[in-house]
Amino acid sequence: MFPLRVAGLRFAPEGRPVLDGLDLELDGEGISLLLGPNGAGKTVLLRLLAGLLPGDGGSIDWAGAARPAGRLAMVFQQPMLLRLSVQTNVEFALRPQALSASARRQRTEEVLARVGLAHRASDSARLLSGGERQRLALARAWAVRPNLLLLDEPTASLDPSATEAVERIIREIRTEGTRVLMTSHNLGQAMRLADDILFLADGRIQEHAAAARFFAHPQSPAAKAFLQGELPWRMTFAR
Amino acid sequence: MTATLFDALSLLAQFDRQLLAIVGLSLQVSLSALLLGTLLGLPLGAWLAMARFPGRAALVVALNALMGLPSVVIGVVVYLVLSRSGPLGSFGLLFSPTAMIIAQTLLVVPLIAAVSRQIVEDAWADYAPEFFLFAISRPQAILLLLADCRFSLIVAALAGLGRAMSEVGAVMIVGGNIDGYTRVMTTAIALETSKGDLALSIALGLVLMSLILSLNALAHGLRVWSARRYG
Numbered sequence: 001m002f003p004l005r006v007a008g009l010r011f012a013p014e015g016r017p018v019l020d021g022l023d024l025e026l027d028g029e030g031i032s033l034l035l036g037p038n039g040a041g042k043t044v045l046l047r048l049l050a051g052l053l054p055g056d057g058g059s060i061d062w063a064g065a066a067r068p069a070g071r072l073a074m075v076f077q078q079p080m081l082l083r084l085s086v087q088t089n090v091e092f093a094l095r096p097q098a099l100s101a102s103a104r105r106q107r108t109e110e111v112l113a114r115v116g117l118a119h120r121a122s123d124s125a126r127l128l129s130g131g132e133r134q135r136l137a138l139a140r141a142w143a144v145r146p147n148l149l150l151l152d153e154p155t156a157s158l159d160p161s162a163t164e165a166v167e168r169i170i171r172e173i174r175t176e177g178t179r180v181l182m183t184s185h186n187l188g189q190a191m192r193l194a195d196d197i198l199f200l201a202d203g204r205i206q207e208h209a210a211a212a213r214f215f216a217h218p219q220s221p222a223a224k225a226f227l228q229g230e231l232p233w234r235m236t237f238a239r
Numbered sequence: 240m241t242a243t244l245f246d247a248l249s250l251l252a253q254f255d256r257q258l259l260a261i262v263g264l265s266l267q268v269s270l271s272a273l274l275l276g277t278l279l280g281l282p283l284g285a286w287l288a289m290a291r292f293p294g295r296a297a298l299v300v301a302l303n304a305l306m307g308l309p310s311v312v313i314g315v316v317v318y319l320v321l322s323r324s325g326p327l328g329s330f331g332l333l334f335s336p337t338a339m340i341i342a343q344t345l346l347v348v349p350l351i352a353a354v355s356r357q358i359v360e361d362a363w364a365d366y367a368p369e370f371f372l373f374a375i376s377r378p379q380a381i382l383l384l385l386a387d388c389r390f391s392l393i394v395a396a397l398a399g400l401g402r403a404m405s406e407v408g409a410v411m412i413v414g415g416n417i418d419g420y421t422r423v424m425t426t427a428i429a430l431e432t433s434k435g436d437l438a439l440s441i442a443l444g445l446v447l448m449s450l451i452l453s454l455n456a457l458a459h460g461l462r463v464w465s466a467r468r469y470g
Contacts, residue, residue, distance in 0.1 A: 052372075073372060074372050083387045096374040124470050
């Protein structure tokens with residue numbers, strides 16, 4: 001499945017380019033964080049990688065194959081949860097896998113316990129708080145044991161406590177060997193979580209660097225301008 | 240007028256045997272048609288909500304149009320099919336409760352399928368990306384969406400029951416309105432009114448209205464409860 005190589009990727013609905021010749025390479029470890037201004041195409045890139053959108057040009061190569069050989073999961077900013085129990089919302093994702101009913105139930109209970117929702121297993125998923133819903137969506141994705149997990153702003157609109165809980169789960173998922181690619185507008189979160197940063201602007205990856213290096217010494221003018229706008233009190237490198 | 244109304248209420252208060260038999264048969268026919276119509280209409284609507292094929296739009300338009308199909312037309316079609324010279328004439332079903340159930344089922348299937356198609360299609364638009372990523376098969380997705388939309392789909396089923404219970408043309412044609420055998424509330428009301436026995440007509444009308452009102456109140460209560468319980 002890895003390395004993932006994206007070359008010249010283009011996405012231009014109605015002729016308006018969102019991604020325009022995007023190149024990207026990812027190996028199989030760590031947490032990469034996709035950073036960029038609103039409308040830069042971060043969510044679009046995740047959806048293209050997930051196969052939810054067809055590209056208008058370029059290629060996505062999964063270790064020599066057109067489709068990922070391993071499992072890929074994605075958690076959306078607003079995850080869709082069925083009007084069924086918390087447990088069923090995880091278990092249904094395991095149905096296509098060759099698991100017995102008891103194995104499905106066991107794995108469901110395991111991931112719910114790990115995200116702190118075991119006590120709510122029989123409650124309706126639609127009655128969970130925002131933070132709990134996001135943890136449930138993560139549990140569902142985690143349950144399928146993905147090789148690559150795509151997270152689209154998983155902590156947007158969550159309070160600091162809920163954000164901390166979600167970040168802890170993301171770290172655990174990474175520790176178990178799942179490659180994580182996520183978007184976020186939260187630079188503090190990027191500094192806490194990311195191993196490397198992909199900075200997306202003007203339809204392309206402008207910079208791909210280790211997180212510490214990116215925040216200390218951004219190389220591209222677009223990244224410098226972005227960070228100065230977001231952290232004007234901290235970023236003095238451009239002067 | 241007052242005397243007729245009093246007579247109608249007396250029939251209800253006395254649990255008139257003839258009246259009870261008519262009400263019982265009406266419920267038996269319409270609930271059976273609802274059960275069959277739901278078993279056929281829900282999967283059909285859910286499948287149509289998710290399927291993409293050439294001519295789908297035309298099929299959706301046709302299904303929506305069938306919701307307004309006059310019941311007498313269904314009655315005539317079923318009559319022709321079940322009559323002695325028809326393809327299913329050998330079964331001897333014409334002028335029987337079974338024929339009435341078949342006719343009412345054909346009436347409610349398009350209604351339940353069309354309404355459930357719209358409900359499931361809206362849900363499908365939301366869930367499709369998640370189902371795609373988890374490689375959920377089409378039959379599994381249909382079952383999950385039907386389960387997710389179950390409380391909204393009750394409205395579709397109730398609309399079907401209302402159509403079945405209130406129609407008169409189809410059951411009159413294929414049932415024959417035979418006293419004690421195929422006479423249901425709507426055909427009895429039509430007959431008794433033409434004979435001038437307004438008391439029985441009004442009594443049956445009151446029962447019919449009460450049943451439909453009660454079912455709708457039940458559905459409303461269920462929706463309110465489900466919104467609180469399941470979000």
